[in-house]
Amino acid sequence: xxxxxxxxxxxxxxxxxxxxxxxxxxxxxxxxxxxxxxxxxxxxxxxxxxxxxxxxxxxxxxxxxxxxxxxxxxxxxxxxxxxxxxxxxxxxxxxxxxxxxxxxxxxxxxxxxxxxxxxxxxxxxxxxxxxxxxxxxxxxxxxxxxxxxxxxxxxxxxxxxxxxxxxxxxxxxxxxxxxxxxxxxxxxxxxxxxxxxxxxxxxxxxxxxxxxxxxxxxxxxxxxxxxxxxxxxxxxxxxxxxxxxxxxxxxxxxxxxxxxxxxxxxxxxxxxxxxxxxxxxxxxxxxxxxxxxxxxxxxxxxxxxxxxxxxxxxxxxxxxxxxxxxxxxxxxxxxxxxxxxxxxxxxxxxxxxxxxxxxxxxxxxxxxxxxxxxxxxxxxxxxxxxxxx
Ligand SMILES: [Zn+2]
Numbered sequence: 001x002x003x004x005x006x007x008x009x010x011x012x013x014x015x016x017x018x019x020x021x022x023x024x025x026x027x028x029x030x031x032x033x034x035x036x037x038x039x040x041x042x043x044x045x046x047x048x049x050x051x052x053x054x055x056x057x058x059x060x061x062x063x064x065x066x067x068x069x070x071x072x073x074x075x076x077x078x079x080x081x082x083x084x085x086x087x088x089x090x091x092x093x094x095x096x097x098x099x100x101x102x103x104x105x106x107x108x109x110x111x112x113x114x115x116x117x118x119x120x121x122x123x124x125x126x127x128x129x130x131x132x133x134x135x136x137x138x139x140x141x142x143x144x145x146x147x148x149x150x151x152x153x154x155x156x157x158x159x160x161x162x163x164x165x166x167x168x169x170x171x172x173x174x175x176x177x178x179x180x181x182x183x184x185x186x187x188x189x190x191x192x193x194x195x196x197x198x199x200x201x202x203x204x205x206x207x208x209x210x211x212x213x214x215x216x217x218x219x220x221x222x223x224x225x226x227x228x229x230x231x232x233x234x235x236x237x238x239x240x241x242x243x244x245x246x247x248x249x250x251x252x253x254x255x256x257x258x259x260x261x262x263x264x265x266x267x268x269x270x271x272x273x274x275x276x277x278x279x280x281x282x283x284x285x286x287x288x289x290x291x292x293x294x295x296x297x298x299x300x301x302x303x304x305x306x307x308x309x310x311x312x313x314x315x316x317x318x319x320x321x322x323x324x325x326x327x328x329x330x331x332x333x334x335x336x337x338x339x340x341x342x343x344x345x346x347x348x349x350x351x352x353x354x355x356x357x358x359x360x361x362x363x364x365x366x367x368x369x370x371x372x373x374x375x376x377x378x379x380x381x382x383x384x385x386x387x388x389x
Contacts, residue, residue: 035214038119043126045082045116050220055113056084059185061226066178067111067140068092075099079108079146086111091141091173094158103154106146108169112137114186114205118213128167132213133205138182141175180204185225186213193221232263239265257291266291277309285309 037047045052060067067086071078076099078085087095087110099105112120117132129135136142143160145151148169152162160173180203187201190212199208233240234256237249249256249265257266261273269278270288279285280296282304287294299311306312 032218033214034115034118034216034218035122037218038122038214041123041125043120043123045119048115048119048218049082051115051216051218052082052084052113054220054224055115055182055185055189056086056111058189058225059113059181060086061224062185062188063178063181066181070095070110071107073099075102075104077104077106079106083107083109084111084113086140087143087173088140088175088178091143091160091175094155094160094173095143097158098151098154101154101158103151105143105151107143108146109137109144110142111140112182114138114182114213115216115218117182118210122214131205132210133179133183135179136172139175139178141173141178143171143173144169145171183209186216189221189225190216192225193223234258234263239263261290264291267293269293279305279307279309281305285311 032047034048034051037045040047066088068089069085070076070087070092071085073096076095095105095107112135114132117130117135117138120126120129121132130137132138137144143155145155146169148162148171152171155171155173156162158173160171162168163170163172183205184201184203187199187203187209191198191201194212197212199212232242235246237254237256239247239249239256241247247265252265253269254265254267257264257272259272266272267288269280269286270276270291270293272291274288274290276288277285278288278293283299284296285299285305286296286309299305303311303313
């Protein structure tokens, strides 16, 4: 086995980096479930941030414009970073009328996802909590406020109704009934991530939906409901693909190019367009095709790569061509140096050149994986797929 060259070391690093990306990808879907969070018995959605935000994002993607932000506002304070600052526009207008009129509001809860409601309901720690999918918080028209007695009159004056002493912090503000959309959002997100265990997408909260919601990873699913779309482009050395995946060409010994051939990673060894033979280092050459680097080829023993990807020997070699089979033309460049063509497919009859491997040992030490540009391009494509969110 040849000693590792810089290119092979890079290929090994790339392979290891790819493994790490894969591990990070799967880690997101492991760990606690929504039911585990509820089983703590606390009236809190702490630990649920991943799936909660994914459901909120999914619903806003499924129903663009359905909810609007009501915060930040100079007189509105959210009691926790876990409060989703979304309401229907009519409810937002009511809350803003109160705040604009000089009453400061502390909001403890506004729009809640189905997973939020599941945890609050099943924890048993919240006193009063509606069953998942039945709360007006899922419609984005309810708010729970701090110091309710001091803001009640102002909220009622803006059109919000107080639920009464059984849930004194809760006000229902103007808006329509969108509760089934919160359920539907979960059902669709579940199905996208569990194609082998699909459930009805009916917007109804039944036993099927409840059991899947409990088994849902608290950190969120691996695949989002809506795939973002982007125009392929370069951001420095980073290639952003059509699904907004980001791949760092720089990590693969390449730069990002955007030209007549499209957006792609171009090897730093290669011209962006056209065919060329290049030297990777003193001992290896490779062929470039429109910026893509082919597999490296080792120069025969006793020669070195020079100029435009040619392997040359510094001393005149033993006369191998004369009187032999006449298959190895050894062109001289200058009076002492001799160049040996090592294009792919060539079969120079030179000691040290292995016809069996096409002149190069392309394997990464310890693996069966090929090195070089083709391998790097495959890994980049895999990384791009994995880095989508
Ligand atoms: Zn409430």
